[in-house]
Amino acid sequence: MTSHSIRFFTDDAAIAHLGEGLIACALRREDWTHEAHLAACLYLLARHPDIDLDREIAELISRFNESVGGVNDDHNGYHDTITRAYVAGVRWFLGTRATGDLTGDVNALLASEVGIRDWPLRFHSREALFCVAARRGFVPPDLAPYPVAPLR
Known part of the structure; x- marks a missing residue:
């Protein structure tokens, strides 16, 4: 596991700025x-049910990366499997631990096991996760399935 200090959020506005800014490439x-x-x-899953994140996340992040001069190729930019692992984790967190308090939920997510920077390595071997195929498209977990929240 890697160790980094967590940058927590102080208010809902900062979180909304990130979610809306991603959509608008702003x-x-x-x-x-x-x-x-x-x-x-978390913001998009919780506050934008109009966005099908499973279908649209690749385009949202890739478009944002390009808007700031980034490149999405075999070695840089958007990584589909890592992103989808975290979407599954955030969805699981929302379904099992969320309270509805945006700032509280985001900060709890960041402090949880899902917030750890190498959390996807619980489900994918390093070889499977960091190959070009996993960056360019979804590669299913080869170690364990992602957690799934019970239906409410």
Whole structure:
């Protein structure tokens, strides 16, 4: 496991800014941190039921990356399998632990096992996760299935 200090959020507005900024490609590149990825994902899942995140996440992040001069290729930019692992994790977190308090939920997510930077390695071997095929498209977990929240 890697160790990084967590940058927590102080209010809903900062989280909404990330989610809406991702949609509008209106964020600065340096604002797109690990915590921002997870906060935007939770925000979109919780507050934008009109967005089919499973279908649209690749385009949202790829378009944002390009808007700030990034490249989405075999070695850089959008990584489909890592992103989808975190979407599954955030969805599981929302279904099992969320309270409805946006800032509280995002901060709890960041402090949880899902917020850990190498959380996808619980489900994917390093070889499977970091291959070109996993970056360009979804590669199913080869170690364990993603957790699934019970239906409410």
